[in-house]
Amino acid sequence: MTILITGSSSGIGAAAAVELTARGHTVLVTGRSADKLADVHGRMLAVAPRDVKVPDPIVADFSALDGVRSLAATVLASCPRLDALVNNAAVQPSRRRESADGFELGFAVNHLAPFLLTGLLLDRLHESGGRVITTSSSAHTKGRLNFDDLPMRLRWTSQRSYARSKLANILFTAELARRTKLAASSFHPGSVSTDLNRESPFVRMAKPLERFIYTTPQRGAQTLTWLTAEEEGGHPSALYYVDRAPAQPSTDARDPDLAARLWDVSTALVDRHAHR
Numbered sequence: 001m002t003i004l005i006t007g008s009s010s011g012i013g014a015a016a017a018v019e020l021t022a023r024g025h026t027v028l029v030t031g032r033s034a035d036k037l038a039d040v041h042g043r044m045l046a047v048a049p050r051d052v053k054v055p056d057p058i059v060a061d062f063s064a065l066d067g068v069r070s071l072a073a074t075v076l077a078s079c080p081r082l083d084a085l086v087n088n089a090a091v092q093p094s095r096r097r098e099s100a101d102g103f104e105l106g107f108a109v110n111h112l113a114p115f116l117l118t119g120l121l122l123d124r125l126h127e128s129g130g131r132v133i134t135t136s137s138s139a140h141t142k143g144r145l146n147f148d149d150l151p152m153r154l155r156w157t158s159q160r161s162y163a164r165s166k167l168a169n170i171l172f173t174a175e176l177a178r179r180t181k182l183a184a185s186s187f188h189p190g191s192v193s194t195d196l197n198r199e200s201p202f203v204r205m206a207k208p209l210e211r212f213i214y215t216t217p218q219r220g221a222q223t224l225t226w227l228t229a230e231e232e233g234g235h236p237s238a239l240y241y242v243d244r245a246p247a248q249p250s251t252d253a254r255d256p257d258l259a260a261r262l263w264d265v266s267t268a269l270v271d272r273h274a275h276r
C-alpha cells in the first residue's frame, strides 16, 4: 500500500510510519520539523524490507492552508496511487492563537487542514480504492460546536479548543463516508506519552512521570495501523474505534445534521480562502 500519514514527525504518527514500513508498505511522512522527520526517516530506512521504497519526508505546516495545498500538490505529483490517507496531525495550543489565515489555531490545524487535504486528494483516493483514517480522541465527548463563535473568542480554553477539534474529526469522518462512499473511520489512540501537550508547563513538569501513567506511541499506534492496513479499515463497520474495536462516540458526534452543517461551513471557509 501507499500511505500518507500527517503528523508523522513524532508520537503516534511516527510510530505508525515505522511499523507500517517494517510491514512492507510505502509510507509518506510529513510534519513541521525537518529534523524530527529526518530522524523518523532514518528509523524507517532501518526497518524497511529490501524491496520497499522509503520516500523522502515532506515538510508542511498546516497553520496556513497554503501549506496543506502544497503538500497535496507534492503528493499528487509523486504518488500515482494513494491507498490510505491518515489525518493524524494535531496541536493543543496553551493560549488562544490564530492561524496564518485568521482561524482559531486548533480548528485550523486539527480540522480545516485535514478537511482540505482530504478534499484535494479525494480523486486519487477514489481511483486507488483508498481509505481515510482520522485520529480523534476520547476528549471529543467534551467538545461543543458553536457556529456563532467558530473563532472561539468567548471562553477559549486549551481543552475546549482541543475537544471541539476532536469532535469535528468524527463529524468529518461521518460526513465524508456519507458524501463520498470512501471507507472512512476515526479512532481514539488511548492516553499516549507524546509531544502533544508540549506547550503546557504543567505537563512539561510531569514529563518524567508520564511513562508510568501513559502508554507508548507504539501501543498508541496499534488501532491506527490496524485501520490503515487491515481488512476492517477498508470496510469500516463503525465510525469510531478504540483498542481495535468499534466504540460509540458522543451524541453530538453521531448527529447527522451537525456533521452536514460542519461540512458546509468548512467548505465555505476553505473556498473563501482559495478565492481571497
Ligand SMILES: NC(=O)c1ccc[n+]([C@@H]2O[C@H](COP(=O)([O-])OP(=O)(O)OC[C@H]3O[C@@H](n4cnc5c(N)ncnc54)[C@H](OP(=O)(O)O)[C@@H]3O)[C@@H](O)[C@H]2O)c1
Pocket (backbone or CB within 6 Å): 006, 007, 008, 009, 010, 011, 012, 013, 030, 031, 032, 033, 034, 036, 060, 061, 062, 063, 087, 088, 089, 090, 091, 109, 135, 136, 137, 138, 188, 189, 190, 191, 192, 193, 194, 195, 196, 197
Ligand atoms: N497523545 C495522546 O494521549 C492522544 C490521545 C488522544 C488523541 N491523540 C491524537 O493523536 C494524534 C497524534 O498526536 P500525538 O499524541 O502523537 O502528538 P505529537 O507527538 O505532538 O504529534 C503531533 C504531530 O502533529 C504535527 N503537527 C502539529 N502541528 C502541526 C502543524 N501546524 N502543521 C503540520 N503538522 C503539525 C506534529 O509535527 P511537528 O512535531 O513536526 O511539529 C507532530 O508530527 C493527534 O491527532 C492527537 O489529537 C493523542
